[in-house]
Amino acid sequence: MIKKRLAELVAESSEGAVTAQEALTAAVPLSALGITSIARLRLIDAIESEFGVEFDLTEEGMELLDDLDRLAGHLASR
Amino acid sequence: MNAGFPTHVEFAGPGSGTAPLTWGQRAIWEAIERTAPDDHYFNFGRLLKVPGGRTAGEIVEALAALIERHGALRTRLGEPGRSGAEPYQRLEEKGRLPVTVAVGDPDRVLGELAARRFDYAGEWPMRVALVLDGDRVTHVVLVFCHLAADGLGAEAAVRDLRMLLLRGGRGGDRLRWPDASQPIDLARWQAGPEGRKAARAAAAYWESEYRRIPPTMFSAPSDARAAARPPIWRALLHSPALESAVRSIAHTHAASTSTVLLTAVAALVGRFTGHETCAMLPIAANRFRRDTANIVATMSQEGLFTLDLGGGGASSFTDLLRSAGPAALRAYRSAYHDPADRNRITALVGSERGMPIHPYCCFNDMRFADPGPAACDPGEITAALARTSVSWPMSQDKLNCRFCVHLTTEGVSLTADTRYLPRPDIERFLLELESLLVETAVR
Numbered sequence: 001m002i003k004k005r006l007a008e009l010v011a012e013s014s015e016g017a018v019t020a021q022e023a024l025t026a027a028v029p030l031s032a033l034g035i036t037s038i039a040r041l042r043l044i045d046a047i048e049s050e051f052g053v054e055f056d057l058t059e060e061g062m063e064l065l066d067d068l069d070r071l072a073g074h075l076a077s078r
Numbered sequence: 079m080n081a082g083f084p085t086h087v088e089f090a091g092p093g094s095g096t097a098p099l100t101w102g103q104r105a106i107w108e109a110i111e112r113t114a115p116d117d118h119y120f121n122f123g124r125l126l127k128v129p130g131g132r133t134a135g136e137i138v139e140a141l142a143a144l145i146e147r148h149g150a151l152r153t154r155l156g157e158p159g160r161s162g163a164e165p166y167q168r169l170e171e172k173g174r175l176p177v178t179v180a181v182g183d184p185d186r187v188l189g190e191l192a193a194r195r196f197d198y199a200g201e202w203p204m205r206v207a208l209v210l211d212g213d214r215v216t217h218v219v220l221v222f223c224h225l226a227a228d229g230l231g232a233e234a235a236v237r238d239l240r241m242l243l244l245r246g247g248r249g250g251d252r253l254r255w256p257d258a259s260q261p262i263d264l265a266r267w268q269a270g271p272e273g274r275k276a277a278r279a280a281a282a283y284w285e286s287e288y289r290r291i292p293p294t295m296f297s298a299p300s301d302a303r304a305a306a307r308p309p310i311w312r313a314l315l316h317s318p319a320l321e322s323a324v325r326s327i328a329h330t331h332a333a334s335t336s337t338v339l340l341t342a343v344a345a346l347v348g349r350f351t352g353h354e355t356c357a358m359l360p361i362a363a364n365r366f367r368r369d370t371a372n373i374v375a376t377m378s379q380e381g382l383f384t385l386d387l388g389g390g391g392a393s394s395f396t397d398l399l400r401s402a403g404p405a406a407l408r409a410y411r412s413a414y415h416d417p418a419d420r421n422r423i424t425a426l427v428g429s430e431r432g433m434p435i436h437p438y439c440c441f442n443d444m445r446f447a448d449p450g451p452a453a454c455d456p457g458e459i460t461a462a463l464a465r466t467s468v469s470w471p472m473s474q475d476k477l478n479c480r481f482c483v484h485l486t487t488e489g490v491s492l493t494a495d496t497r498y499l500p501r502p503d504i505e506r507f508l509l510e511l512e513s514l515l516v517e518t519a520v521r
Contacts, residue, residue, distance in 0.1 A: 031332045031403075034451065041366040041410055057408045059401065 003072040013042035029066035089145040091171035097265040102376040112478035121192040123221040140242035148374040149260040155198040178207040184217040196223040228378040259373040280415035288427040291357035295439040296498040304500035312472040312493040315508040319462035323519035328451035341402040348387040361442040362413035381413030438480040456520035
């Protein structure tokens with residue numbers, strides 16, 4: 001459920017450059033799908049607003065953002 | 079020839095009032111004050127090829143609708159009542175904007191219109207010219223005061239003007255678009271609880287980084303005889319090889335082309351200055367929130383990008399690129415800050431460290447169409463080196479920075495203060511940037 005919502009946010013943040021379906025089924029990290037820096041910041045902002053979390057902008061934090069399964073698990077466990 | 083052509087755009091509202099400057103306005107205002115009287119440097123323009131055969135009257139009507147829609151185009155600097163008082167913004171409902179009618183090369187008309195500094199309190203923040211071919215208006219030239227719009231804000235204005243022209247006149251009922259966000263509302267949001275929360279987070283980052291970065295990147299004045307007249311010079315590197323190399327590296331390492339270039343410039347600043355940590359100020363768009371994505375306003379501000387280069391050139395470029403990704407995101411997020419906080423932190427940390435802290439080293443990716451990551455053939459990249467050229471398009475007396483890299487569709491330019499980086503080093507920097515990127519791409 002959370003993952004599906006995250007995929008929608010990816011599509012919205014990237015203005016459709018990555019579709020929700022692509023984000024859901026991607027076998028590679030999101031960054032390999034060609035997400036730009038501005039799309040990534042939009043996504044971080046949208047997730048922070050919607051889930052009330054604060055992202056750690058480090059290499060580890062960005063790896064979490066790259067993997068929707070892990071990210072959804074992380075958000076669900078809060 | 080110009081008889082019967084309109085001399086003004088008459089516009090009427092809605093809304094008027096005063097507010098503090100937005101963070102973006104305040105940031106550009108400080109830059110303007112430090113660059114005056116050469117502050118025409120910040121003026122910029124856009125050309126719109128008139129779609130279909132619109133008459134001058136129809137174009138003026140569309141311009142009125144554009145100005146009515148976007149409060150930024152009806153907003154001027156409020157003159158502080160007493161010296162030392164904070165500047166503020168003043169939105170007005172009604173006004174008359176002069177229209178210039180011109181013939182000839184539209185780019186030349188744009189250049190002429192942008193060459194004069196704005197009267198920030200007295201003049202409307204957009205200048206307009208209609209370019210004629212015979213009786214027909216072929217282009218609309220818009221020149222923006224940087225307090226009213228940044229590059230993406232101007233793009234939004236041009237897009238709306240084009241839509242108004244396509245739909246005819248003021249758009250009427252056929253143009254049911256959502257209300258545009260207004261700078262005056264943004265200023266109030268920034269001063270409110272949500273804005274202050276974002277500002278505090280950004281300020282904490284600036285403060286912690288300001289405690290550890292080199293006080294400035296180009297600190298040693300070069301031999302006075304090496305300084306040029308006037309002192310500020312810009313070199314432009316046109317290099318198809320660099321462009322392909324950047325796309326190729328971005329493709330291989332799943333990075334954006336912007337991050338690849340930012341990282342390469344940071345690495346070279348380290349090489350030229352000997353600093354093990356590079357601090358740069360990338361200009362970020364600050365349009366990542368839904369309500370500001372398409373606002374006609376100046377949103378862009380400097381963020382703080384810091385990269386540990388691993389002393390003595392120990393880190394390979396690809397190692398640097400890995401840590402540069404998150405570092406760039408931290409920088410972009412820090413760009414959405416209140417310049418008043420930043421000034422306070424600059425003074426505080428400066429007095430603690432006993433020296434002024436300011437990188438004076440900025441990076442501005444002004445490309446609207448990023449060609450994006452792509453695999454490129456190493457042989458073709460190397461062969462393209464034959465088409466590299468360097469030119470010197472600009473020089474002036476004053477600038478609020480010492481080292482500014484701009485990425486445009488024409489290439490990579492470096493504008494530097496020759497008292498800190500002499501002209502031959504400006505050129506050498508650009509050529510070494512090309513070598514670093516090409517060597518990394520073809521390795």
